[in-house]
Amino acid sequence: MASITKSEKFVRSKKEQWEKLHRIVITLSARGFGSLTREEILTFPRLYRLTCADLAEAKMLRLAPDVLDYLNQLVGQAHKLLYSFPPLRKREVAVFFLETLPGIILKNWVYVVLSALFFFGSFGVTYLLVNENPSLANLIVPQTVLSQMENSYREPINEERSFEVKNFMVSFYIQNNVSIAFASFALGALLGLGAIYILIFNGIFLGAITGHIVGLGYGANFVNFVTAHSVLELTGLILAGAAGLALGYSIIKATPYTRGEWLRLQRRNIFTLVAAAGFLIAAAALIEGIISPSLIPYRYKLGVAVLSLLMLGGYFFLWPLMGGARPGAKRERNEAVRALAD
Secondary structure: OOOOOHHHHHHHHHHHHHHHOOOOOOOHHHOOHOOOOOHHHHHHHHHHHHHHHHHHHHHOOOOOHHHHHHHHHHHHHHHHHHEEEEEEEEHHHHHHHHHHHHHHEEEEEEEHHHHHHHHHHHHHHHHOOOOHHHHHHHHOOOHHHHHHHHHHHHOOOOOOOOOOHHHHHHHHHHHHHHHHHHHHHHHHOOOOOOHHHHHHHHHHHHHHHHHHHHHHHHHHHHHHHHHHHHHHHHHHHHHHHHHHHHHHHHOOOOOOOOHHHHHHHHHHHHHHHHHHOOOOHHHHHHHHHHHHOOOOOOOHHHHHHHHHHHHHHHHHHHHOOOOOOOOOOOHHHHHHHHHHOO
């Protein structure tokens, strides 16, 4: 009986694994990522890494040339399919804004609604309590901040700010609001509790200030300033909170995946929410620094707010519900398998 060579022994021990990877490569080459099953999506990166290790071991053992050639070709084909990205095209940008972004917002509507409830619920309750009992504001907001708010809204806007001052205020609002939004998202890593804390804290804080200012009779001046930018700003903060809640839930419940796999799969989903929040907050800061403190009639500021509300409602909810946002399954599977390979 002929003895088995070390190349034959190596091939027999690895043959089943290589054949699985080969079948996936053939399937991808013929029909693309959309043809993979969930199991194949999870298996493909692992099989690729194992086969890379096999190739390195085969070279070290100086196995037969045909074995090395086979493994080189298999690893090369798998690497090309796993890591090669097509160049960014205008259509891809259009697909992101017309399909992916509104589709992801709609898909995460539960987190968006919960985030809004935490913020507006705490805001509304605090506003009503402070309006009934103004002394409560001192227990929530430092006296120095209350005094600053009183001085800011005691008189109506009576002078136009200089261009330099407006630029400074835009930068300040972006830095301040983005830091709050980022905290809402990042603290979501604490099983979502950090995001809930930030949402409720800001709701209570802003509710106390609003109730205090309105109670003093400065409500008209306050509304005149905040109307134009409030829709975009609050929507951005809510989306950041929703991203934090989604992150927390991904850590808590990852089945049927491992937590690491699930977080990598959810990475694009979560960071799209963060990107949308950042864009809205930056746009709100621009309005807050230029339009909100201007001397233009209030009806125009109200018009900005109404237009913002209609655009956001139409883009994030009506558009995908009417079928405008249909993220393709093939594209999502493509990105999912690449995320697991990272």
